Amino acid sequence: MKILIVEDDLVSRRLLQEMLEGWGHDVQCAENGEEAWRIFRKGDFKFVIADWMMPVMDGVELCCKIRGKNNSGYVYFILLTGKDKKEDLIEGLDGGADDYVIKPLDREELKVRVRAGERILKLEKELTGTNEELRKLNVRLSEICMMDPLLEIGNRRSFYYAIEKTHYNACRYMQNYGIIMCDIDNFKAYNDTYGHMNGDKVLKRVVDAISEALRLSDDIYRFGGEEFVVILPDQSLEGTRAAAERVRDAIESVQLEHTGVSRGIVTISCGVASFTDSDKTDKWESLLNRADKALYIAKDEGRNRVGMLEETIADESLFPESKNQPK
Numbered sequence: 583m584k585i586l587i588v589e590d591d592l593v594s595r596r597l598l599q600e601m602l603e604g605w606g607h608d609v610q611c612a613e614n615g616e617e618a619w620r621i622f623r624k625g626d627f628k629f630v631i632a633d634w635m636m637p638v639m640d641g642v643e644l645c646c647k648i649r650g651k652n653n654s655g656y657v658y659f660i661l662l663t664g665k666d667k668k669e670d671l672i673e674g675l676d677g678g679a680d681d682y683v684i685k686p687l688d689r690e691e692l693k694v695r696v697r698a699g700e701r702i703l704k705l706e707k708e709l710t711g712t713n714e715e716l717r718k719l720n721v722r723l724s725e726i727c728m729m730d731p732l733l734e735i736g737n738r739r740s741f742y743y744a745i746e747k748t749h750y751n752a753c754r755y756m757q758n759y760g761i762i763m764c765d766i767d768n769f770k771a772y773n774d775t776y777g778h779m780n781g782d783k784v785l786k787r788v789v790d791a792i793s794e795a796l797r798l799s800d801d802i803y804r805f806g807g808e809e810f811v812v813i814l815p816d817q818s819l820e821g822t823r824a825a826a827e828r829v830r831d832a833i834e835s836v837q838l839e840h841t842g843v844s845r846g847i848v849t850i851s852c853g854v855a856s857f858t859d860s861d862k863t864d865k866w867e868s869l870l871n872r873a874d875k876a877l878y879i880a881k882d883e884g885r886n887r888v889g890m891l892e893e894t895i896a897d898e899s900l901f902p903e904s905k906n907q908p909k
């Protein structure tokens with residue numbers, strides 16, 4: 583172990599150095615607290631043995647300085663002292679020392695106390711390692727909680743988190759935002775015809791095609807089953823509708839075979855809605871409801887299309903200064 587010895591008395595310092603080196607430690611010496619502080623700051627010391635009474639800077643002051651520094655890992659500090667009154671020892675330990683050894687030094691006592699310090703440092707190191715592993719696992723766990731394992735996009739929980747934030751920003755900063763509910767048409771029939779494994783592959787192809795058709799600032803989430811929802815920050819209703827049309831067209835263009843339906847290919851239907859004045863008092867749920875109803879309209883009108891509630895068209899001029907156009 584790397585140990586820093588601080589002792590103003592030359593004979594005691596040499597004796598201490600010999601003992602510690604004899605027990606296999608890597609020792610560096612300083613004559614007083616100030617010199618020790620300079621050495622400590624440059625080196626990676628986890629163990630300090632310091633005399634209390636020293637000129638320039640004493641052991642307790644050195645200990646306070648070390649405790650006040652933002653060290654990586656714990657520093658074990660043993661104070662050497664000729665003072666053996668209870669109140670003196672309390673003062674020394676109160677300054678942050680972990681242990682003390684009363685002078686004149688007893689070889690065996692010092693050996694045992696150094697070993698105790700080594701044990702503490704070893705435990706501290708193990709604990710730090712375990713904490714770091716736990717921290718990494720926690721990060722991974724929260725990622726898993728927010729992701730759809732099959733499609734590697736955000737899940738419904740993640741969508742709720744994102745829309746809450748988007749809605750809050752829209753209310754606070756007078757921004758538009760839109761959402762698109764997408765549903766793969768006749769997906770049950772696809773699974774019945776091609777099996778669920780192939781159904782999963784289609785889900786992936788559809789998500790990839792939707793993602794490619796969107797702006798980088800738009801995010802797609804799996805809402806459940808074959809249903810996806812897209813959040814388009816800072817987007818008007820017309821912009822959202824145009825984006826949904828691009829998305830619908832992108833899926834149609836992939837030409838994924840689906841013999842279970844008359845069109846012969848996989849298609850999707852979309853329902854769109856965007857933030858309106860009344861949504862400022864309402865929650866985002868009403869927006870989601872409108873997109874959901876719009877999706878049903880698209881389904882009712884024959885699928886492979888974009889639906890929109892008529893009453894929402896009138897709200898288009900909500901933020902006329904917003905000129906964002908879809909790509």
Ligand SMILES: [Mg+2]
Nearest residue numbers: 590633635636
């Ligand atoms: Mg001294």
